[in-house]
Amino acid sequence: MSRPGPDTPIETQWEGRFITVKQQGTWEYVSRSRGIHAAVILAIDDDADGRHVILVEQYRVPLKVRCLELPAGLVGDHEAGEGSEIAAQRELEEETGYHAAHWRTVGEFYSSPGMVSESFTLLVATGLTKVGEGGGVDGEDIIVHRVALNRIADFVAAKRAEGCGIDVRVAMLLAGGLLAG
Numbered sequence: 001m002s003r004p005g006p007d008t009p010i011e012t013q014w015e016g017r018f019i020t021v022k023q024q025g026t027w028e029y030v031s032r033s034r035g036i037h038a039a040v041i042l043a044i045d046d047d048a049d050g051r052h053v054i055l056v057e058q059y060r061v062p063l064k065v066r067c068l069e070l071p072a073g074l075v076g077d078h079e080a081g082e083g084s085e086i087a088a089q090r091e092l093e094e095e096t097g098y099h100a101a102h103w104r105t106v107g108e109f110y111s112s113p114g115m116v117s118e119s120f121t122l123l124v125a126t127g128l129t130k131v132g133e134g135g136g137v138d139g140e141d142i143i144v145h146r147v148a149l150n151r152i153a154d155f156v157a158a159k160r161a162e163g164c165g166i167d168v169r170v171a172m173l174l175a176g177g178l179l180a181g
Helices: 084-096 149-161 168-175
Strands: 010-015 019-024 027-032 037-047 050-060 065-069 072-075 098-110 119-130 143-148
Touching: 037 084, 037 098, 050 084, 050 149, 065 168, 072 084, 084 098, 084 119, 143 149, 149 168
Parallel strands: 037 119
Antiparallel strands: 010 019, 019 027, 037 050, 037 072, 050 065, 050 143, 098 119
């Protein structure tokens, strides 16, 4: 597929509440509606038992299976102008029941740039305190997992063997790059 020129008009093929299908020349792609993007949280829990990461598992309609993921949520879907850290704080507590004392923004990333223009801001959350049950809102049915980092590869393999989908961002945990610093 050839790359369209920068002046090639962008046509909206379909627009829903959360996504928009666009075409520029022969290139088709999906973007978030209303400029919404996501916040993804790498929540690290250090205690006397060692270092753990908080993961969530939830059913994903496009995959037709439960999926193992880092906690995440949309920025700006509750309040216009909302910042990534505020959304991440809200989502971490709603999804996992944890509150983080410290936040570090790693940067903006793209999940599937050949097909989707969506970006996400990755934030590292530390100094965790359990303040609720988690599980999400509005019937999200989220299962929270607190996994020892030295067991993450085995845990991911076991979830995969159960038929659970694995979000690509979980691969960061297997490589360990962000966990060192």
